[in-house]
Amino acid sequence: xxxxxxxxxxxxxxxxxxxxxxxxxxxxxxxxxxxxxxxxxxxxxxxxxxxxxxxxxxxxxxxxxxxxxxxxxxxxxxxxxxxxxxxxxxxxxxxxxxxxxxxxxxxxxxxxxxxxxxxxxxxxxxxxxxxxxxxxxxxxxxxxxxxxxxxxxxxxxxxxxxxxxxxxxxxxxxxxxxxxxxxxxxxxxxxxxxxxxxxxxxxxxxxxxxxxxxxxxxxxxxxxxxxxxxxxxxxxxxxxxxxxxxxxxxxxxxxxxxxxxxxxxxxxxxxxxxxxxxxxxxxxxxxxxxxxxxxxxxxxxxxxxxxxxxxxxxxxxxxxxxxxxxxxxxxxxxxxxxxxxxxxxxxxxxxxxxxxxxxxxxxxxxxxxxxxxxxxxxxxxxxxxxxxxxxxxxxxxxxx
Numbered sequence: 001x002x003x004x005x006x007x008x009x010x011x012x013x014x015x016x017x018x019x020x021x022x023x024x025x026x027x028x029x030x031x032x033x034x035x036x037x038x039x040x041x042x043x044x045x046x047x048x049x050x051x052x053x054x055x056x057x058x059x060x061x062x063x064x065x066x067x068x069x070x071x072x073x074x075x076x077x078x079x080x081x082x083x084x085x086x087x088x089x090x091x092x093x094x095x096x097x098x099x100x101x102x103x104x105x106x107x108x109x110x111x112x113x114x115x116x117x118x119x120x121x122x123x124x125x126x127x128x129x130x131x132x133x134x135x136x137x138x139x140x141x142x143x144x145x146x147x148x149x150x151x152x153x154x155x156x157x158x159x160x161x162x163x164x165x166x167x168x169x170x171x172x173x174x175x176x177x178x179x180x181x182x183x184x185x186x187x188x189x190x191x192x193x194x195x196x197x198x199x200x201x202x203x204x205x206x207x208x209x210x211x212x213x214x215x216x217x218x219x220x221x222x223x224x225x226x227x228x229x230x231x232x233x234x235x236x237x238x239x240x241x242x243x244x245x246x247x248x249x250x251x252x253x254x255x256x257x258x259x260x261x262x263x264x265x266x267x268x269x270x271x272x273x274x275x276x277x278x279x280x281x282x283x284x285x286x287x288x289x290x291x292x293x294x295x296x297x298x299x300x301x302x303x304x305x306x307x308x309x310x311x312x313x314x315x316x317x318x319x320x321x322x323x324x325x326x327x328x329x330x331x332x333x334x335x336x337x338x339x340x341x342x343x344x345x346x347x348x349x350x351x352x353x354x355x356x357x358x359x360x361x362x363x364x365x366x367x368x369x370x371x372x373x374x375x376x377x378x379x380x381x382x383x384x385x386x387x388x389x390x391x392x393x394x395x396x397x398x399x400x
Contacts, residue, residue, distance in 0.1 A: 009048070026394075051378065057091065057093050065282035086381070089361075113165055133151075155169070192214065204235035214242065263341070268347070273331075304316065335349060
């Protein structure tokens with residue numbers, strides 16, 4: 001295609017409306033959205049044109065697991081595979097691991113960002129640190145032997161190793177040193193999020209005063225609501241100006257009704273959907289991971305993924321994309337479930353899965369919505385959210 005072309009559709013989802021017309025792309029950016037265009041265009045008819053999804057919280061996906069490998073190769077595989085789920089940009093997310101491993105992982109982030117191109121798939125926007133500054137009381141699937149107290153010095157070493165590409169940090173704001181760290185991070189435009197936390201309502205309020213403005217995987221891994229002590233869950237409900245995210249909507253982590261309650265409280269403006277995927281097949285050789293929610297054990301033996309569970313045992317190869325892809329609900333499948341909860345409102349869906357996460361990743365000036373001047377990160381889907389085409393910076397990305 002030439003440097004300037006357009007996408008024609010009867011259903012283009014912009015930030016605040018759905019329009020019919022031409023979305024013009026020049027040099028990877030959205031030049032304009034107009035009613036008439038005399039140049040070259042691709043006609044998608046009644047297919048729906050949406051901003052690409054932005055995933056704030058993803059440890060791994062399909063053939064890659066950044067959290068458990070921490071390599072440039074794992075990032076490359078994630079980026080290649082994520083576009084198949086409609087994700088055009090993301091924050092590879094750590095888990096609580098040995099500090100030296102995290103430093104190496106941060107160096108991989110910096111290296112990958114310096115070499116990535118649109119043809120490589122979804123764009124790495126930076127990284128999200130989930131841990132190691134979390135509560136031992138709310139450890140979840142994290143490693144208890146690698147927890148650290150919040151420390152500006154330790155955080156700065158990680159951030160510098162990444163090339164100053166940390167965009168978000170999940171931490172327990174009640175821990176000693178957390179308030180100083182939150183203030184330090186937010187002064188640099190980094191999103192501070194409460195998660196894996198036993199904080200009281202008052203402790204959340206104090207953290208909010210110094211910059212906390214997000215909650216990680218709402219309801220899960222946090223102090224529960226009580227009518228005399230609101231805890232973290234009550235805090236995210238009470239503070240309507242703070243963002244809250246939920247993981248992919250399998251119905252396993254939270255119920256549909258819990259999703260509805262959060263959406264009624266946060267609405268289109270303060271709710272985020274992320275995936276929290278793992279990328280099991282890329283776990284290190286010899287590693288074993290017990291998933292208490294799925295009631296399954298994942299192990300890597302001789303470069304094969306062994307899965308043991310109540311429904312039986314199976315073995316998968318890393319290069320079996322279709323089988324590996326079915327291990328976890330992806331962003332498109334989650335979007336289908338969410339769309340049914342939103343009465344088929346594509347504007348709301350795009351706020352939850354594209355625009356709001358772009359805000360929290362600090363990239364809303366160039367990502368998250370189809371507006372003039374922003375990156376042409378676009379997905380084209382049918383009525384059932386089956387993916388037709390993905391554009392990253394105006395380039396068509398090959399799909400598996």
